[in-house]
Amino acid sequence: MNLFKISWKYLTFRPLSTALNIVLLALGLAIITVLLLIQDQFEKKMNQDAEGIDLVVGAKGSPLQLILSSVYHIDFPTGNIKVEEAKRLSRNRLVKKIIPLALGDNFQGFRIVGTNHDYLELYDLTFSEGKAWEVPFEVVLGSEVAAKSGLKLGDEFASSHGISVGSHDHDQHNFVVSGILAPRGNVADRLILTSIESVWYTHDEEPESEDPITSQDSVPAGEFPQDTLATESEADHDAKFHQEVSKSGFPASDQDREVTTLLIQYRNPMAAIQLPRMINSGTGMQAASPSFEMSRLFEILGVGISLLQGLAFVLIGISGLGIFIALYNSLKERKYDLAILRAIGASRGQLLVLIFLEGLMLTFLGAVFGITLGHTFLWLAVSQSEQNVVAAIQPWIFLKQELWIIAYALGVGVLASIIPAWSAYQTSIAKQLTKA
Amino acid sequence: MLLETSYLQYAHPGQSMIAFPEIKVDKGEALLVLGKSGSGKTTLLNLLAGLLNPAKGEIKLDGVVLSSLTGQNLDLFRGKNIGIVFQKPHLITALNVNQNLELAHFFSKKKGQEISHLLSELGIGSKANSSVLTLSEGEAQRVSIARALANSPKLILADEPTSSLDDENTEKVVQLLKQQASKIGAALIIVTHDQRVKSHISNFIEVKSS
16 A cells, blocks of 8 residues: 555546546647647658758749649649740759759659659658669659559559549550659658659650540649640650650750749859749749748648647646546545544645645646547548648657656646645644544 | 553633543553543543644653654654544545555554454454445444554544444444454553443543533
8 A cells, every 4th residue: 555556546436537637638638749749740841851942943823832732742733834944044053953843643642753863862862672763654662652552663553644543544654663762751752753754755645535624725734735746656756765864954855845843952042032033023934932931831820720729728727627626526525534544644744745646647647648649649640641741740759848748737737736735734633533 | 551641631722621630541451431422522532642732731652742742753653553443434435445454554654463364353354355335334333443453553542433333233342442452452442421331341531521
């Protein structure tokens, strides 16, 4: 027998009220846990994915959408831009590096990104198997794509048009897996990388009759128009498909080609001032800065987050009050018990500890339960969403701040126990015992 | 002498002073404290247990003056040396019979009598793991006696231990208290107005409020 055991017995003696208080506290703390985890991982991930990208250039439209679609690969692209115009921009002396992206297709919901080898370098990607693409239609899978789709080196698959599952398939020419990337913990894990040529040729291949819905003048933004130049000879095809693709810069083409967006690194700080203005006013394209757009996004989300935080604090407050009331009420019934304990040798201090222990045990259980609940909740949310950014959150990472949640909960426990514990401390045994 | 008191006086707030007769009890002896209700019997018991501090006079138990002890020391001294049986059993309902007795060991920091042995001697050995809520009145009172005896105290104080019991149980309880007290060599003081107890213990003092 010890004080811990006695407190525990008292708690389990009224299981319903104990459970209610634990659940209330746990709910509040679970919300805080989820917010902490999301905030931490989101911001980390967002910053990590945008690292090395100073500016994104694409078709005119929403700058946030442009960033979301071309850096994080979540939203729809704003449209396409002419390669000629992009090439002109790449010759600007303020541009250190320019990485073109051609978006618009997917495989089982994983986005296919046409780019060059600079993109691999940008994220410092390494291969767990195979190597980078060399000829058209060779692709490299992100680690998550490989794991979820089950595709292996040398496997073939057909892409689908559009960036979400369910569009029609490009079954004219299959992609071949040439490499699989090592997990990097960033956006590349969820992408299928290939050459820009692959994306172009996929769309060249499509005979128009196969897709009556997508006529040339109603091409959805960001998706490649079905090229009508399907007049090349078979021999031409073969030569083109086995030619090595360009590994950096823009691929050469004799036709009017398009890319979706450009990822740009500045040469010097001056560029940050001059380049966006120059692009936005001097060309038909739009420039957006990832850091600026993301801080704007967080500002918007901030309102919702503080609302949730408020709710969490209300819940915690109520549970604190609940614990206080439960302890206080049970103390009224227990004054006699306490007097008896004093009569058989317990000191005032021990009774004080006894009540505090009860409050602390309650809140500690609530904290542990709440943190577990938060992680489980996040895990559920993650397992429900397959492709989007939420899927990239790891629900079982434990943060240092979660220790603060426990400390915070214990603080609530102490606060709720102060008055009951003090009144237990003050109990006069003789008076209690003679009351009968 | 194991227990000696001298010129004990006590006044409840706003009431006149009660003076108590001298008490001298030796090891293994039993003493009845008689008196009408309201005469201050229970107050005397509280004084003897160190639950109240006398206004005048002192209580010496086994050579220790109770009023010289304070706070934690007094609580611990009480836990180790004094066993109290209350008018009602007042067991801790959140704990079972066994745990109720373990409490006495824990708080007094003393390994007294073995619990299962004690329980079976009091005829409630089979109830060791029962919830105290399932006990009958008589059984509960015996558990509370067991709790008072658990630390092998030097002094056993009983406050109207038989007031809510029938004749048969009264007889049993008084016998038990006497037997156990003499077995562990403790002094026994029973505060009562119950005539049935008198036939078992001849030694008595009377408390009169003046």
